[in-house]
Amino acid sequence: MLKEYLNPPDSFSCDFEKGLLNTIQLTFEKCKVLGCWFHLSQNLWKHVQSYGLVEKYSSDKEFYKAFQRLKALPFVPCDDVVDAFKVIKCNSPVEFNLMLEYFETYYIGKLKKNSKSVREEPMFAIETWNVYERIEKDLPRANNNLEAWHKVFGNDCKKNPTLHKLINQFRLEQNLTEIILDQINSGDTYKRRNNK
Template sequence: MNQEICELVKSAQGKPKINVHGYLLVKDKNNGNRYYWCCEFRKKYNCNGRAITDLENENHILVSFKEHSHSPEANRIEVVKTLNIIKESASHTHDRPVQLIQDAVVNMHQSSHSYMPNKQALGKQISRIRNKNLPPQPQELEDIEVPIELSRTINGESFLAKEVEFGEEKMMIFCTIPNLQYLQDAEYWLMDGTFKTVPLLFQQMYTIHAPVGGENARVLPLVYVLMTGRSKVCYNQLFQELFRLGEAASVTLNPSFIITDFEQAAIHAAQDEFTSCLHKGCFFHFCQNLWRKIQASGLAIEYGSDEEFSIKLRYLTALAFLPSSDIPNAFDQIKPLMPSSAEAVVQYFEDYYIHGTVRRVFRNGTEN
Protein backbone atom coordinates (compact mmCIF):
# COMPACT_ATOMS: atom_id res chain seq x y z
CA MET A 1 0.00 0.00 0.00
CA ASN A 2 1.43 3.37 -1.05
CA GLN A 3 1.84 5.89 1.74
CA GLU A 4 0.72 9.48 1.11
CA ILE A 5 3.19 12.06 2.41
CA CYS A 6 1.62 15.39 3.31
CA GLU A 7 3.48 18.56 2.35
CA LEU A 8 4.38 20.74 5.33
CA VAL A 9 3.76 24.49 4.92
CA LYS A 10 4.45 27.26 7.46
CA SER A 11 1.75 29.72 8.48
CA ALA A 12 2.30 33.50 8.55
CA GLN A 13 3.28 33.08 12.23
CA GLY A 14 5.72 30.30 11.39
CA LYS A 15 3.47 27.51 12.71
CA PRO A 16 3.11 24.24 10.77
CA LYS A 17 0.28 23.50 8.35
CA ILE A 18 -0.12 20.48 6.11
CA ASN A 19 -1.40 20.36 2.56
CA VAL A 20 -3.85 17.50 1.99
CA HIS A 21 -5.53 17.30 -1.42
CA GLY A 22 -5.37 21.07 -1.89
CA TYR A 23 -6.57 21.94 1.63
CA LEU A 24 -4.44 23.53 4.33
CA LEU A 25 -4.93 22.19 7.85
CA VAL A 26 -3.52 23.51 11.13
CA LYS A 27 -2.32 21.41 14.03
CA ASP A 28 -4.96 20.68 16.65
CA LYS A 29 -2.91 18.39 18.92
CA ASN A 30 -0.54 15.46 18.89
CA ASN A 31 -0.09 12.30 20.91
CA GLY A 32 3.52 11.26 20.46
CA ASN A 33 4.08 10.87 16.72
CA ARG A 34 0.37 10.90 15.87
CA TYR A 35 -0.85 14.37 14.81
CA TYR A 36 -4.42 15.61 14.58
CA TRP A 37 -5.22 18.44 12.16
CA CYS A 38 -8.27 20.63 11.48
CA CYS A 39 -9.20 22.90 8.57
CA GLU A 40 -7.61 26.36 8.67
CA PHE A 41 -11.08 27.75 7.87
CA ARG A 42 -12.80 25.85 10.66
CA LYS A 43 -14.26 29.06 12.14
CA LYS A 44 -14.64 31.07 8.94
CA TYR A 45 -16.60 28.40 7.05
CA ASN A 46 -17.68 26.27 10.05
CA CYS A 47 -15.74 23.48 8.33
CA ASN A 48 -15.28 20.12 10.06
CA GLY A 49 -12.56 18.91 7.67
CA ARG A 50 -9.89 16.96 9.53
CA ALA A 51 -6.84 14.78 9.00
CA ILE A 52 -4.67 12.44 11.05
CA THR A 53 -0.99 11.87 10.26
CA ASP A 54 1.85 9.82 11.69
CA LEU A 55 5.29 11.43 11.87
CA GLU A 56 7.85 9.03 10.41
CA ASN A 57 11.41 10.09 9.55
CA GLU A 58 10.30 13.75 9.70
CA ASN A 59 7.53 13.10 7.15
CA HIS A 60 3.81 13.33 7.91
CA ILE A 61 2.13 10.15 6.60
CA LEU A 62 -1.62 10.52 6.01
CA VAL A 63 -3.64 8.08 8.13
CA SER A 64 -7.16 9.42 7.59
CA PHE A 65 -8.87 12.40 5.97
CA LYS A 66 -12.35 13.81 6.57
CA GLU A 67 -13.86 15.81 3.71
CA HIS A 68 -14.27 19.57 3.98
CA SER A 69 -17.45 21.60 3.53
CA HIS A 70 -15.84 23.87 0.90
CA SER A 71 -13.77 23.42 -2.23
CA PRO A 72 -9.94 23.32 -2.12
CA GLU A 73 -7.84 26.32 -3.24
CA ALA A 74 -4.73 25.17 -5.06
CA ASN A 75 -3.72 28.79 -5.75
CA ARG A 76 -3.78 29.62 -2.05
CA ILE A 77 -1.22 26.95 -1.26
CA GLU A 78 1.17 28.33 -3.87
CA VAL A 79 0.63 31.85 -2.49
CA VAL A 80 1.37 30.75 1.10
CA LYS A 81 4.55 28.98 -0.03
CA THR A 82 5.66 32.04 -2.02
CA LEU A 83 5.01 34.34 0.95
CA ASN A 84 7.15 32.04 3.10
CA ILE A 85 9.98 32.33 0.57
CA ILE A 86 9.71 36.14 0.68
CA LYS A 87 9.74 36.19 4.50
CA GLU A 88 12.71 33.84 4.67
CA SER A 89 14.64 35.93 2.15
CA ALA A 90 13.76 39.14 3.99
CA SER A 91 15.31 37.72 7.17
CA HIS A 92 18.54 36.48 5.60
CA THR A 93 19.35 38.78 2.67
CA HIS A 94 19.81 42.50 2.08
CA ASP A 95 18.21 42.45 -1.37
CA ARG A 96 15.92 45.34 -2.26
CA PRO A 97 12.24 44.48 -1.61
CA VAL A 98 11.31 44.81 -5.29
CA GLN A 99 14.07 42.36 -6.28
CA LEU A 100 13.22 39.98 -3.47
CA ILE A 101 9.53 39.90 -4.49
CA GLN A 102 10.38 39.47 -8.17
CA ASP A 103 12.68 36.51 -7.46
CA ALA A 104 10.00 34.82 -5.35
CA VAL A 105 7.08 35.15 -7.79
CA VAL A 106 8.97 34.34 -10.99
CA ASN A 107 8.15 30.61 -10.75
CA MET A 108 4.53 31.04 -9.68
CA HIS A 109 1.75 29.91 -11.98
CA GLN A 110 0.24 32.92 -13.73
CA SER A 111 -3.22 32.23 -12.27
CA SER A 112 -1.83 32.56 -8.73
CA HIS A 113 -0.48 36.09 -9.17
CA SER A 114 -3.85 37.73 -8.57
CA TYR A 115 -4.06 36.05 -5.14
CA MET A 116 -0.83 37.66 -3.95
CA PRO A 117 -0.89 40.82 -1.79
CA ASN A 118 0.07 43.95 -3.74
CA LYS A 119 3.71 45.03 -3.86
CA GLN A 120 3.19 47.88 -1.42
CA ALA A 121 1.77 45.52 1.20
CA LEU A 122 4.58 43.03 0.59
CA GLY A 123 7.14 45.81 0.95
CA LYS A 124 5.69 46.73 4.35
CA GLN A 125 5.83 43.08 5.43
CA ILE A 126 9.48 42.90 4.43
CA SER A 127 10.23 46.09 6.38
CA ARG A 128 8.49 44.74 9.49
CA ILE A 129 10.44 41.48 9.31
CA ARG A 130 13.74 43.29 8.95
CA ASN A 131 12.95 45.87 11.63
CA LYS A 132 12.23 43.06 14.12
CA ASN A 133 15.84 41.96 13.74
CA LEU A 134 17.20 45.46 14.40
CA PRO A 135 17.80 47.13 17.78
CA PRO A 136 15.38 49.94 18.77
CA GLN A 137 16.09 53.47 17.53
CA PRO A 138 18.29 55.28 20.10
CA GLN A 139 16.87 58.50 21.56
CA GLU A 140 20.23 60.11 22.40
CA LEU A 141 23.55 60.18 20.52
CA GLU A 142 25.33 58.53 23.43
CA ASP A 143 22.91 55.60 23.22
CA ILE A 144 24.02 54.63 19.72
CA GLU A 145 25.55 51.17 19.55
CA VAL A 146 26.16 49.58 16.16
CA PRO A 147 25.66 45.78 16.26
CA ILE A 148 28.66 43.71 15.20
CA GLU A 149 26.81 42.34 12.17
CA LEU A 150 26.18 45.90 10.90
CA SER A 151 29.73 47.11 11.51
CA ARG A 152 31.19 44.56 9.08
CA THR A 153 30.59 43.75 5.42
CA ILE A 154 29.17 40.40 4.31
CA ASN A 155 32.81 39.42 3.62
CA GLY A 156 33.75 40.11 7.24
CA GLU A 157 35.72 43.32 6.56
CA SER A 158 35.49 46.19 9.02
CA PHE A 159 32.89 48.65 7.68
CA LEU A 160 32.38 51.14 10.51
CA ALA A 161 35.69 52.92 10.01
CA LYS A 162 35.34 55.69 12.57
CA GLU A 163 33.00 57.42 15.02
CA VAL A 164 33.84 61.06 15.62
CA GLU A 165 32.40 63.55 18.12
CA PHE A 166 33.31 67.24 18.01
CA GLY A 167 31.44 69.97 19.85
CA GLU A 168 27.74 69.18 19.62
CA GLU A 169 28.20 67.14 16.44
CA LYS A 170 28.75 63.48 15.66
CA MET A 171 29.56 61.55 12.51
CA MET A 172 29.90 57.87 11.74
CA ILE A 173 32.07 56.97 8.75
CA PHE A 174 31.43 53.66 7.00
CA CYS A 175 34.13 52.53 4.58
CA THR A 176 36.52 49.65 3.90
CA ILE A 177 40.25 49.74 3.15
CA PRO A 178 39.66 48.46 -0.42
CA ASN A 179 37.19 51.33 -0.90
CA LEU A 180 39.83 53.82 0.22
CA GLN A 181 42.17 52.29 -2.35
CA TYR A 182 39.50 52.77 -5.03
CA LEU A 183 39.25 56.43 -3.99
CA GLN A 184 43.02 56.77 -4.29
CA ASP A 185 42.93 55.41 -7.85
CA ALA A 186 39.96 57.52 -8.97
CA GLU A 187 40.51 60.66 -11.01
CA TYR A 188 37.27 62.19 -9.78
CA TRP A 189 34.85 61.88 -6.86
CA LEU A 190 31.15 62.66 -6.69
CA MET A 191 29.75 63.75 -3.32
CA ASP A 192 26.16 64.28 -2.23
CA GLY A 193 23.88 64.03 0.78
CA THR A 194 20.50 62.40 1.20
CA PHE A 195 17.92 63.02 3.91
CA LYS A 196 15.33 60.28 3.28
CA THR A 197 17.20 57.26 4.63
CA VAL A 198 18.64 58.70 7.83
CA PRO A 199 18.21 57.57 11.47
CA LEU A 200 16.33 60.05 13.65
CA LEU A 201 19.35 61.60 15.37
CA PHE A 202 21.20 62.46 12.15
CA GLN A 203 20.55 65.19 9.58
CA GLN A 204 21.89 63.43 6.53
CA MET A 205 23.80 60.53 5.06
CA TYR A 206 26.64 61.91 2.97
CA THR A 207 28.11 59.62 0.32
CA ILE A 208 31.27 59.74 -1.76
CA HIS A 209 31.18 57.94 -5.11
CA ALA A 210 33.99 57.22 -7.56
CA PRO A 211 34.59 55.14 -10.71
CA VAL A 212 35.70 51.55 -10.08
CA GLY A 213 36.88 49.08 -12.71
CA GLY A 214 39.35 50.74 -15.07
CA GLU A 215 38.18 50.99 -18.70
CA ASN A 216 34.81 49.41 -17.89
CA ALA A 217 34.38 51.52 -14.77
CA ARG A 218 31.13 51.94 -12.91
CA VAL A 219 30.55 54.76 -10.44
CA LEU A 220 29.93 53.20 -7.01
CA PRO A 221 29.35 54.57 -3.49
CA LEU A 222 32.54 53.99 -1.51
CA VAL A 223 32.08 56.04 1.67
CA TYR A 224 28.89 56.52 3.71
CA VAL A 225 28.79 59.10 6.48
CA LEU A 226 25.99 59.70 8.98
CA MET A 227 26.20 63.36 10.02
CA THR A 228 24.32 65.35 12.64
CA GLY A 229 25.20 68.65 10.96
CA ARG A 230 25.73 70.27 7.56
CA SER A 231 27.97 73.21 8.47
CA LYS A 232 31.33 73.95 6.87
CA VAL A 233 32.97 72.82 10.14
CA CYS A 234 31.29 69.42 9.79
CA TYR A 235 32.49 68.96 6.22
CA ASN A 236 36.01 70.09 7.11
CA GLN A 237 36.03 67.51 9.91
CA LEU A 238 34.79 64.81 7.54
CA PHE A 239 37.53 65.40 4.98
CA GLN A 240 40.22 65.56 7.68
CA GLU A 241 39.02 62.24 9.10
CA LEU A 242 39.18 60.72 5.61
CA PHE A 243 42.79 61.85 5.31
CA ARG A 244 43.56 60.19 8.65
CA LEU A 245 41.92 56.95 7.54
CA GLY A 246 43.92 57.10 4.34
CA GLU A 247 47.19 57.64 6.19
CA ALA A 248 46.47 54.68 8.47
CA ALA A 249 45.89 52.50 5.40
CA SER A 250 48.89 53.95 3.48
CA VAL A 251 46.48 55.49 0.98
CA THR A 252 46.80 58.99 -0.51
CA LEU A 253 43.47 60.70 -1.15
CA ASN A 254 43.93 63.43 -3.73
CA PRO A 255 41.46 63.33 -6.65
CA SER A 256 42.00 65.53 -9.70
CA PHE A 257 38.53 67.00 -9.35
CA ILE A 258 35.43 66.74 -7.20
CA ILE A 259 31.80 67.07 -8.30
CA THR A 260 29.16 68.22 -5.78
CA ASP A 261 25.81 69.95 -5.74
CA PHE A 262 25.74 73.67 -4.96
CA GLU A 263 25.74 73.46 -1.16
CA GLN A 264 28.09 76.25 -0.14
CA ALA A 265 29.37 74.64 3.08
CA ALA A 266 30.50 71.49 1.27
CA ILE A 267 32.05 73.48 -1.58
CA HIS A 268 34.10 75.74 0.71
CA ALA A 269 35.24 72.84 2.90
CA ALA A 270 36.34 70.83 -0.15
CA GLN A 271 38.33 73.82 -1.40
CA ASP A 272 39.97 74.17 2.04
CA GLU A 273 41.03 70.54 2.30
CA PHE A 274 41.69 69.55 -1.34
CA THR A 275 43.78 72.55 -2.29
CA SER A 276 45.11 71.19 -5.59
CA CYS A 277 41.77 69.75 -6.69
CA LEU A 278 39.43 71.28 -9.25
CA HIS A 279 35.84 71.59 -8.10
CA LYS A 280 32.88 71.18 -10.44
CA GLY A 281 29.17 71.67 -9.89
CA CYS A 282 26.87 68.75 -10.69
CA PHE A 283 24.85 69.37 -13.87
CA PHE A 284 21.88 67.37 -12.56
CA HIS A 285 21.63 69.52 -9.42
CA PHE A 286 22.17 72.64 -11.54
CA CYS A 287 19.15 71.74 -13.70
CA GLN A 288 17.18 70.74 -10.62
CA ASN A 289 17.78 74.13 -9.00
CA LEU A 290 16.58 75.95 -12.10
CA TRP A 291 13.49 73.72 -12.34
CA ARG A 292 12.60 74.48 -8.71
CA LYS A 293 12.79 78.20 -9.46
CA ILE A 294 10.55 77.69 -12.51
CA GLN A 295 8.02 75.90 -10.28
CA ALA A 296 8.27 78.55 -7.55
CA SER A 297 7.58 81.23 -10.17
CA GLY A 298 4.35 79.52 -11.24
CA LEU A 299 5.68 78.61 -14.70
CA ALA A 300 5.63 74.80 -14.51
CA ILE A 301 2.47 74.42 -16.65
CA GLU A 302 3.72 76.84 -19.31
CA TYR A 303 7.09 75.05 -19.34
CA GLY A 304 5.38 71.70 -19.85
CA SER A 305 2.93 72.83 -22.53
CA ASP A 306 4.84 75.46 -24.55
CA GLU A 307 7.83 73.91 -26.33
CA GLU A 308 9.29 77.25 -27.47
CA PHE A 309 9.09 78.59 -23.91
CA SER A 310 10.84 75.52 -22.45
CA ILE A 311 13.57 75.52 -25.13
CA LYS A 312 14.46 79.14 -24.38
CA LEU A 313 14.78 78.43 -20.66
CA ARG A 314 16.94 75.42 -21.44
CA TYR A 315 19.38 77.84 -23.09
CA LEU A 316 20.32 78.79 -19.53
CA THR A 317 21.38 75.29 -18.47
CA ALA A 318 23.18 74.80 -21.80
CA LEU A 319 25.61 77.55 -20.75
CA ALA A 320 27.26 74.96 -18.48
CA PHE A 321 28.85 73.34 -21.54
CA LEU A 322 30.79 76.47 -22.50
CA PRO A 323 34.27 77.38 -21.24
CA SER A 324 33.76 79.30 -18.02
CA SER A 325 35.32 82.46 -19.41
CA ASP A 326 32.74 82.55 -22.22
CA ILE A 327 29.67 82.16 -20.02
CA PRO A 328 29.02 85.82 -19.03
CA ASN A 329 29.16 87.03 -22.63
CA ALA A 330 27.00 84.15 -23.85
CA PHE A 331 24.44 84.90 -21.15
CA ASP A 332 24.29 88.53 -22.24
CA GLN A 333 23.52 87.34 -25.77
CA ILE A 334 20.66 85.01 -24.84
CA LYS A 335 19.14 87.19 -22.12
CA PRO A 336 17.12 89.34 -24.60
CA LEU A 337 15.65 86.11 -26.06
CA MET A 338 14.12 85.02 -22.76
CA PRO A 339 10.30 85.11 -22.38
CA SER A 340 9.09 88.15 -20.46
CA SER A 341 7.03 85.92 -18.15
CA ALA A 342 10.26 84.25 -17.00
CA GLU A 343 11.91 87.48 -15.85
CA ALA A 344 12.11 86.31 -12.22
CA VAL A 345 13.79 83.05 -13.28
CA VAL A 346 16.31 84.83 -15.51
CA GLN A 347 17.12 87.39 -12.81
CA TYR A 348 17.66 84.59 -10.26
CA PHE A 349 19.96 82.80 -12.70
CA GLU A 350 21.98 85.94 -13.37
CA ASP A 351 22.27 86.92 -9.71
CA TYR A 352 23.22 83.47 -8.48
CA TYR A 353 25.15 81.78 -11.30
CA ILE A 354 26.50 84.56 -13.53
CA HIS A 355 27.44 87.35 -11.13
CA GLY A 356 26.50 86.04 -7.70
CA THR A 357 27.27 83.36 -5.12
CA VAL A 358 28.26 80.47 -7.32
CA ARG A 359 30.27 82.72 -9.62
CA ARG A 360 32.25 84.03 -6.65
CA VAL A 361 32.86 80.56 -5.27
CA PHE A 362 34.36 79.36 -8.54
CA ARG A 363 36.08 82.58 -9.59
CA ASN A 364 39.50 81.00 -9.03
CA GLY A 365 39.15 79.40 -12.45
CA THR A 366 38.18 75.94 -11.22
CA GLU A 367 34.50 76.18 -12.03
CA ASN A 368 32.45 74.47 -14.67
Protein backbone atom coordinates in the same frame (compact mmCIF):
# COMPACT_ATOMS: atom_id res chain seq x y z
CA MET B 1 44.31 64.15 10.58
CA LEU B 2 43.43 61.54 7.94
CA LYS B 3 44.25 64.14 5.26
CA GLU B 4 47.95 63.88 6.18
CA TYR B 5 48.03 60.22 5.11
CA LEU B 6 46.16 60.59 1.83
CA ASN B 7 47.15 61.95 -1.54
CA PRO B 8 45.03 65.03 -2.15
CA PRO B 9 42.34 64.52 -4.79
CA ASP B 10 42.60 66.37 -8.11
CA SER B 11 38.87 66.98 -8.16
CA PHE B 12 35.62 66.44 -6.28
CA SER B 13 32.26 65.90 -7.94
CA CYS B 14 29.31 66.98 -5.83
CA ASP B 15 25.93 68.67 -5.67
CA PHE B 16 25.46 72.39 -5.26
CA GLU B 17 25.62 72.51 -1.48
CA LYS B 18 27.61 75.57 -0.51
CA GLY B 19 28.72 74.18 2.86
CA LEU B 20 30.17 71.08 1.23
CA LEU B 21 31.87 73.11 -1.50
CA ASN B 22 33.44 75.45 1.07
CA THR B 23 34.68 72.52 3.17
CA ILE B 24 36.27 70.84 0.15
CA GLN B 25 37.96 74.06 -0.93
CA LEU B 26 39.27 74.76 2.59
CA THR B 27 40.50 71.21 3.12
CA PHE B 28 42.01 70.62 -0.32
CA GLU B 29 43.07 74.06 -1.59
CA LYS B 30 44.28 72.87 -5.00
CA CYS B 31 41.35 70.54 -5.62
CA LYS B 32 38.97 71.38 -8.46
CA VAL B 33 35.31 71.22 -7.39
CA LEU B 34 32.97 69.94 -10.10
CA GLY B 35 29.25 70.53 -9.77
CA CYS B 36 26.80 68.01 -11.16
CA TRP B 37 25.00 69.14 -14.34
CA PHE B 38 21.97 66.98 -13.50
CA HIS B 39 21.60 68.72 -10.12
CA LEU B 40 22.02 72.14 -11.72
CA SER B 41 19.20 71.25 -14.11
CA GLN B 42 17.09 70.08 -11.17
CA ASN B 43 17.76 73.37 -9.35
CA LEU B 44 16.57 75.29 -12.40
CA TRP B 45 13.41 73.21 -12.64
CA LYS B 46 12.70 73.65 -8.91
CA HIS B 47 12.85 77.41 -9.44
CA VAL B 48 10.42 77.19 -12.36
CA GLN B 49 8.09 75.42 -9.93
CA SER B 50 8.68 77.76 -6.98
CA TYR B 51 8.06 80.84 -9.16
CA GLY B 52 4.77 79.30 -10.36
CA LEU B 53 5.96 79.08 -13.97
CA VAL B 54 5.22 75.43 -14.77
CA GLU B 55 2.14 76.34 -16.84
CA LYS B 56 4.17 78.96 -18.71
CA TYR B 57 6.90 76.38 -19.37
CA SER B 58 4.31 73.92 -20.72
CA SER B 59 2.34 76.36 -22.87
CA ASP B 60 4.78 79.06 -24.03
CA LYS B 61 7.22 77.90 -26.69
CA GLU B 62 9.56 80.89 -26.19
CA PHE B 63 9.68 80.36 -22.43
CA TYR B 64 10.43 76.66 -22.99
CA LYS B 65 13.26 77.54 -25.41
CA ALA B 66 14.74 80.05 -22.96
CA PHE B 67 14.74 77.40 -20.24
CA GLN B 68 16.45 74.88 -22.53
CA ARG B 69 19.07 77.46 -23.52
CA LEU B 70 19.80 78.23 -19.88
CA LYS B 71 20.08 74.51 -19.17
CA ALA B 72 22.56 74.21 -22.07
CA LEU B 73 24.76 77.09 -20.88
CA PRO B 74 27.11 74.73 -18.96
CA PHE B 75 28.14 73.23 -22.33
CA VAL B 76 29.62 76.54 -23.55
CA PRO B 77 33.36 77.16 -22.94
CA CYS B 78 33.92 79.02 -19.64
CA ASP B 79 35.34 82.10 -21.35
CA ASP B 80 32.18 82.44 -23.47
CA VAL B 81 29.59 81.83 -20.73
CA VAL B 82 28.91 85.47 -19.81
CA ASP B 83 28.44 86.47 -23.46
CA ALA B 84 26.22 83.45 -24.09
CA PHE B 85 24.18 84.37 -21.00
CA LYS B 86 23.70 87.90 -22.40
CA VAL B 87 22.42 86.39 -25.66
CA ILE B 88 19.98 84.18 -23.75
CA LYS B 89 18.85 87.21 -21.75
CA CYS B 90 18.22 89.26 -24.92
CA ASN B 91 16.25 86.44 -26.56
CA SER B 92 14.08 85.43 -23.60
CA PRO B 93 10.50 86.51 -22.93
CA VAL B 94 9.85 88.92 -20.05
CA GLU B 95 8.19 86.11 -18.08
CA PHE B 96 11.58 84.37 -17.92
CA ASN B 97 13.25 87.27 -16.08
CA LEU B 98 12.88 85.69 -12.63
CA MET B 99 14.83 82.66 -13.84
CA LEU B 100 17.51 84.86 -15.39
CA GLU B 101 17.87 86.93 -12.21
CA TYR B 102 18.19 83.75 -10.13
CA PHE B 103 20.80 82.27 -12.47
CA GLU B 104 22.77 85.49 -12.74
CA THR B 105 22.88 85.94 -8.96
CA TYR B 106 23.96 82.40 -8.09
CA TYR B 107 25.87 81.15 -11.15
CA ILE B 108 27.12 84.13 -13.23
CA GLY B 109 27.51 87.00 -10.78
CA LYS B 110 25.50 90.22 -10.86
CA LEU B 111 27.07 93.31 -12.40
CA LYS B 112 28.73 95.47 -9.77
CA LYS B 113 27.12 98.80 -9.05
CA ASN B 114 28.01 101.42 -11.69
CA SER B 115 29.74 98.83 -13.89
CA LYS B 116 28.83 97.41 -17.27
CA SER B 117 31.37 94.58 -17.23
CA VAL B 118 32.72 93.84 -13.74
CA ARG B 119 30.70 91.21 -11.90
CA GLU B 120 30.35 90.15 -8.29
CA GLU B 121 31.48 86.66 -7.34
CA PRO B 122 28.55 84.27 -7.79
CA MET B 123 27.77 81.72 -5.10
CA PHE B 124 28.90 78.99 -7.54
CA ALA B 125 31.82 79.86 -9.80
CA ILE B 126 31.39 79.24 -13.52
CA GLU B 127 34.25 76.71 -13.43
CA THR B 128 32.29 74.69 -10.85
CA TRP B 129 29.15 74.15 -12.93
CA ASN B 130 30.54 74.35 -16.45
CA VAL B 131 30.93 70.95 -18.13
CA TYR B 132 32.59 71.94 -21.43
CA GLU B 133 36.09 70.92 -20.34
CA ARG B 134 34.77 67.68 -18.82
CA ILE B 135 33.19 66.75 -22.13
CA GLU B 136 36.44 67.58 -23.95
CA LYS B 137 38.29 65.25 -21.56
CA ASP B 138 35.57 62.57 -21.68
CA LEU B 139 34.79 62.99 -17.97
CA PRO B 140 31.33 62.62 -16.43
CA ARG B 141 29.19 65.74 -16.24
CA ALA B 142 26.98 64.36 -13.48
CA ASN B 143 27.53 62.36 -10.32
CA ASN B 144 24.43 60.15 -10.55
CA ASN B 145 26.61 57.04 -10.78
CA LEU B 146 28.21 57.93 -7.43
CA GLU B 147 24.82 58.48 -5.85
CA ALA B 148 23.63 55.12 -7.16
CA TRP B 149 26.73 53.43 -5.70
CA HIS B 150 26.17 55.19 -2.39
CA LYS B 151 22.56 54.00 -2.26
CA VAL B 152 23.55 50.38 -2.91
CA PHE B 153 26.42 50.61 -0.42
CA GLY B 154 24.08 52.11 2.17
CA ASN B 155 21.56 49.31 1.62
CA ASP B 156 24.30 46.70 1.98
CA CYS B 157 25.62 48.39 5.11
CA LYS B 158 22.27 48.76 6.89
CA LYS B 159 21.53 51.66 9.23
CA ASN B 160 24.00 52.81 11.88
CA PRO B 161 26.67 50.13 11.44
CA THR B 162 29.41 49.75 14.01
CA LEU B 163 32.86 50.92 12.93
CA HIS B 164 33.94 47.28 12.60
CA LYS B 165 30.98 46.45 10.29
CA LEU B 166 31.56 49.58 8.23
CA ILE B 167 35.25 48.74 7.73
CA ASN B 168 34.32 45.18 6.74
CA GLN B 169 31.79 46.54 4.25
CA PHE B 170 34.46 48.80 2.72
CA ARG B 171 36.82 45.81 2.47
CA LEU B 172 34.13 43.74 0.76
CA GLU B 173 33.42 46.60 -1.65
CA GLN B 174 37.14 46.97 -2.41
CA ASN B 175 37.43 43.23 -3.12
CA LEU B 176 34.41 43.35 -5.43
CA THR B 177 35.86 46.37 -7.24
CA GLU B 178 39.21 44.64 -7.74
CA ILE B 179 37.46 41.53 -9.12
CA ILE B 180 35.44 43.66 -11.54
CA LEU B 181 38.59 45.52 -12.67
CA ASP B 182 40.40 42.21 -13.25
CA GLN B 183 37.43 40.98 -15.30
CA ILE B 184 37.33 44.16 -17.37
CA ASN B 185 41.11 44.08 -17.93
CA SER B 186 40.85 40.48 -19.13
CA GLY B 187 38.19 41.40 -21.70
CA ASP B 188 35.04 40.36 -19.83
CA THR B 189 32.03 42.60 -19.96
CA TYR B 190 30.89 44.05 -16.67
CA LYS B 191 27.38 43.17 -15.53
CA ARG B 192 25.64 45.50 -13.13
CA ARG B 193 24.41 44.19 -9.83
CA ASN B 194 20.66 43.74 -9.69
CA ASN B 195 19.34 45.33 -6.50
CA LYS B 196 15.99 43.56 -6.61
